[in-house]
Amino acid sequence: MNSIVKYRLFGLCTCLLVILGYAGEIPKLPTDNKTYAQSVSYVDSVRLKLKMDYQAGKIKLDSVGRVYADLMVNRIFPYWMGTEWDFNGYTAVPKEGKVACGYFVSTTMKHSGVVLNRFKMAQKSASEAALYLEKKDSLDRYLITRDSFVKVFMKKSKDGLYKVGLSYHVGFLYKSGSNLYFIHSNYINSEGVISEDASTSLALSSSGVYLVSDISNNKELMRKWLMGIELTMLTK
Numbered sequence: 001m002n003s004i005v006k007y008r009l010f011g012l013c014t015c016l017l018v019i020l021g022y023a024g025e026i027p028k029l030p031t032d033n034k035t036y037a038q039s040v041s042y043v044d045s046v047r048l049k050l051k052m053d054y055q056a057g058k059i060k061l062d063s064v065g066r067v068y069a070d071l072m073v074n075r076i077f078p079y080w081m082g083t084e085w086d087f088n089g090y091t092a093v094p095k096e097g098k099v100a101c102g103y104f105v106s107t108t109m110k111h112s113g114v115v116l117n118r119f120k121m122a123q124k125s126a127s128e129a130a131l132y133l134e135k136k137d138s139l140d141r142y143l144i145t146r147d148s149f150v151k152v153f154m155k156k157s158k159d160g161l162y163k164v165g166l167s168y169h170v171g172f173l174y175k176s177g178s179n180l181y182f183i184h185s186n187y188i189n190s191e192g193v194i195s196e197d198a199s200t201s202l203a204l205s206s207s208g209v210y211l212v213s214d215i216s217n218n219k220e221l222m223r224k225w226l227m228g229i230e231l232t233m234l235t236k
Contacts, residue, residue: 036079036094040111043071046115053191061219062084063229064226068112069161069216073174077183077195082138085192094193101170102129104193105163115230122200124233126211131233133163133213133221140212146205150198153212154180160216164208172203173212174196 014030040075050067053059077234079094082103092107099107102122110118121129130139142149154175162173164182180198188202198204215221223233 008153033093033096034082035081037141039075039079043075043111044113046071047226050087052120054226061222062217064222065160067215068222068225072108072112072161072172073183076112077172078195080104080108080193081195083185083193085187085190089185090119092118099185099193101185101187105129105170105172111229114225121231124169128233129170130165130211130213131235132231133215134218135234138214140210141167142210142212143208144210146201146207147199149210150180153210154178157212157218158217160214162215165209165211165213166204167209169203171203171208172215175219 004085031163046067050059050064054064055063080099083091083094084098085100086098087100089098090101090103090107091099092111100122102124102180105117105119106118106121110116116132121132142152144152156165157175159175159177162175164171164173169184169187174181174183174195181195182201182204183193183195184203185193186196186203186208204210221231223229
């Protein structure tokens with residue numbers, strides 16, 4: 001992840017967690033898997049505290065979504081940067097083994113505390129996997145070029161974390177102000193997990209379709225995350 005992006009996001013995450021009463025030291029780039037395990041444990045402790053406050057009526061799901069996005073960007077994704085890509089890769093340990101694009105999405109969400117079967121979700125098509133997150137009539141589908149997609153998406157979408165399914169690829173979109181990042185396990189030159197400017201992403205430009213699922217602004221999904229409710233494919 002670009003260092004400028006990283007430190008700016010770290011600061012944002014710290015501010016949000018302090019405001020909501022979840023102050024904690026945000027780690028620098030990881031050095032070992034024990035550190036990642038500790039970070040995953042920290043994310044779950046935040047989830048449990050949020051759950052208690054939500055049940056007590058102290059916070060709303062809007063606030064929960066903002067914290068979830070920041071936890072993913074700052075506590076989960078950094079450890080995966082540089083993990084190698086392979087079409088059949090399914091490692092659950094960052095920087096050990098290889099990870100395909102679908103498994104990067106399902107595994108990081110699972111590690112954030114979302115209850116799901118990472119194998120089943122990763123093996124679905126982009127359109128089917130999207131139904132784990134939103135109903136079909138809630139999904140946004142664009143049949144345009146990358147540049148047009150980025151412009152439209154930036155204009156209509158709130159800040160936060162999204163999943164995007166492409167013609168033959170999948171990853172996360174993270175919108176922060178005037179910036180849009182594509183976070184994915186890049187198959188191009190087998191580069192592996194990266195965070196890049198969406199407006200210049202070759203992987204995004206190689207698609208003719210963009211199927212977007214809202215994650216952090218999806219109140220029902222955030223409720224399921226808090227309450228530990230397993231995600232299953234939505235039929236409508």
